[in-house]
Structure formats: structure tokens, C-alpha cells
Amino acid sequence: MRAITKKDLKIAGACVVLYAIIEALLQMDIIGSFWELNLILIAINIIMSVSLNLINGYTGQFSLGHAGFMAVGAYVSAIITVKFHLPFLLAIIVGALGSGLLGFLIGLPTLRLNGDYLAIATLGLGEIIRIVILNIPYVGGASGFMGIPRYTNFTWAFFVCLFTLFFIKNLVNSSHGRACISIRENEIAAEAMGIDTTRYKVIAFTIGAAFAGVAGALFAHYFYIAHPASFTFMMSFNYLTMVVMGGLGSITGSIAGAVILTFVSAALASWPEWRMIVYSIVLILLMLYRPQGLFGNVELTSLSIFKRFKGGSK
């Protein structure tokens, strides 16, 4: 069998073991409901940060509207389960398709912009999505979409998160992923090498938006309610912070960013006034001592210590 597939299988095996341990601890009530909530939030945040990393880190297109796509996924999936009484899995898929489609439609015109201009355009679009939802009575308007069944549990969150990670990892390690990365590195050279840069920008944006929709579906079906106030641009910044903290262009970095920041804000939940202070100090220290993010653009699994651990197989 392929060495590379073997490595995947080993990681997948380790993840299943991790899942079994946490699930057992949950069943035995060693992990209480507060930390269960945070474990699920970590999984959702990982999906958000890894999908945002595909757009911002790998393709180099600075998007600030990720929470808007999460909102679309949350509302669309809630409509599927609440209004049509269809199964949860279908709701997640339709939520992903809905936000992916919107990402595609928004991406086509806005991805002609560069840098700051793209950031401002996507920031505005995220807000537009939220305001539009706020004004649709069919989904509850300003009071939010209520009565969503709680389908999300740790098992769902964990395996959907795992699927997302493998999807994006495989994508960036293919020729299509290399096309995306080449856009980040040098757009003119990418074009001169025969890469349809517009097409790959839109593909990355669409896939990123679709996974934000997946995260939104999990989110709405855990908290019983989808509320426009949950998807403000502050949320987008939050996810961006996770990506930048972990390192643009590193999947393990995004995971670390999501885990650390979710954990910090959970641990400081009892001292809300300290939360933002610690949060900002952590970020300032990081920018001073490690401006490229915790992992830079390197994956944990490609570090030499890991290779030795696996007996030098590659």
C-alpha cells in the first residue's frame, strides 16, 4: 500500500482512538456539559478556521466575511430540519450547498479585487448576508430562528470535522491545491504557467464557503437557535485570528489556533472582563515573537521529529 495512504490511515486511526477516549469520558460524566459544549465548539471552530485558511492562507485571498457563510449554512440547514422535517445529514449537505453557491456567486465579481479591497468587500458582504436574514420573517427575523432540534452531539461534530480536515488536506496536496498556492505566491507567474487564476480563486472561495456552511449547520443544531447576532463581523475576525495565530497555510496551525483560542475563552468564562485582555496579550506576544504564526506554513506531520517517529517512512 502507498506510504502516503498509510500515513493517512495512521492519523485516522489515532483520531478514532482520541474520539473513543473523549466519548468514553463524556459517557462516564468525567467531562461535564460545560466542557462538552466547548469540545463541540472546538470542532466547529476548527472547521471554520481550516476552511478560512484555504481562502486566506493557501490561495492568499483576504476574506473577512466567513461568518456570513456560516449564517447561511445555519439558516438553510435549520429550514430543512424544522420546516421540512428532513434528516440532519441532508440538512448539513443542503446547508453546505447553499453557502457554497452563495460563495460562488459572490466570489465571481469580488475576487477581481486584491488585498485590502477584497477584505473590505467581503466584510461588507458578510454584513449584508446578516442584515438580509434579519429582515426575513420566514426564518424568525430579528428574534432568531427558534425551535431547532438539537441533533449535533460530540460524535457528529468530531467526524464532520475530521471529514473537513481530510478533504482540505487532500485538496491542498494535489495539483489543484498547488494551483491555489501558486496564486498566493505570484499571481502573474501562476497565470504565465497556464493556471486559470480566476477559476481557482473562485473554487477555493466556494469550497471555503461551503465548509463554513457545514460549521453553521452544526452550530445551529447544537444551540437550538440561529440568531443573526451570532454571525457578526466580530465572529469573522475571531476565525481570522485563529488562522493567523496558527499560521497562514498550515492545517495543523489552524487546528492549534482554534483549540487554543476556544480553550482560552472557555477557561476565562468566569472572568469575562479579563478575557479580552488575555486574548489581546496573547496575540501581541505572538506577533512580536512569532509573526508567521505558531506553525508558519509548515505542517506538524512534516516535521523531522514526526518522520523519525514513524520510522522514516514517507
Added chain:
Amino acid sequence: MNLLKAEKVSKVFGGLKAVSNFDIHIDKGELIGLIGPNGAGKTTAFNLLTGVYQPTTGAIEFDGKSVVGLKPFQITQGGIARTFQNIRLFSELSVLDNVKIAYHSHVEYGLVEAVLRVGRYFREEDEIEQKAIDFLKIFKLEHKKDEIAKNLPYGEQRRLEIARALAAKPKLLLLDEPAAGMNPQETQALMEMISWIRKEFGLTILLIEHDMNLVMGICERIYVLEYGSIIAHGTPNEIKNNPQVIKAYLGEEVE
């Protein structure tokens, strides 16, 4: 039959005529030089041929088909690859990945196959890896395949850029000042390499160069550009003795 034919091409930026009445024709297998003083419009001409700029007027045909209006990536896919005057590598990526990216337009597996790791994925990825390493061997960069491109010495970056352009499997290769910043020994080695790759890959090459030794040494025909127009063209010997060219480069004698 001309491989590349440009007729009466002009490009106007606002009030500035960067290129006007640019005529050039290249047959298959030729090695052609494009020279001219600084600011004559050589790089603009390259940008017109590769679709970075659209000509204001005129026609450009490659392989019998018009390329006017095509985007740069479509022209590259059609068979014209280029290097840049100011090196444009994917500087944070490894040397090997730089070459692999150039194969992208020849990859057949789709997104779904890539994500699920089924179908043609593994076979094609192995093929790309092997071919990219073979290319690096030709350019003596194989031992540096895992090096980050921006950490290479200048001369090797130039070589890598040529390797990357060749990996796109072009019929016509455009080299924009390949010897810029090289010392005489490196230039000599580069000349030999250019002649060799032309034979080996059956390429047609058009190059911009200031180094007259290089241009006169390897080009079969030379076009001279001044103020955006072709003022002379012919064999190296004809160009050397052409009074207009001497005037453009050295100025006129005082009467």
C-alpha cells in the same frame, strides 16, 4: 509556415506609444533575438505576445490561430511559455513544487479524484514528481529540490525559472533577459544550455538580451527595436554592420 506571426501590432498607454508597427515572424525551430536600447519596448512586446497586455491594433497569430483576446493562461496552454526579466518564482515554495506547478495544465484528474484520492490521482502525481525531478536533473538543480526557491543563488533561480517554463511543454519559449546579472562564465554556460535545450526539446526560442556576445553568438536572426518599432532585422552579421542599429546604440557621428 510561421509558428509566430505578429503584424502591425501597436500598444498605446494613454498618450504613450510603447509599441507601434511591431512586425515579427518566427519559423518553427528558429532561435531569434530581440534587442534594443533600454525602454525600447521589448518587454512590452513580450507582454503583448503572452496576453498580459492586449494590443491596441494589429494581429498576432500563433500556430495559425489568432491569440489576440486570449488570457495569459490560455496562451500558455496553447504552447507559449516565458520567463521574466525580474525573476518571478513561487519564492516560498520548494524548487520541486515550482516545477510541479507548471505541469498543472496537463493534469487530468479532477477535484473529486484529488480529494478522495482515487482514480488517476496517484498515477499522475507520481508521473509529475518523476518528470519534475528529471527536469531538475537537466538543469543541475536536483540536489536542491527541497530547498525553498528564494534561498537559491541568483544564477540558479534563473535556471529554475527556465526549467519551470519548459515543464509547461511549450512550443515557443520566450526568454526575457536570461543572462541579466550573470558573469561571463555563467553567460557562456547559459548560451550552451539554451542551444542544447532547443535541440533536445525541439523548441523555438525568442529571447531578449542586452549581452551582445550571447545574442550574436547563438541567435540565427535578430530583430532590433527602437522607440517601439522594429528598425532592423537580419542575421547577426547584417545587424552588426547596419548603420541604423549603430546609430540607435552609439549615436551619430558629429559631422
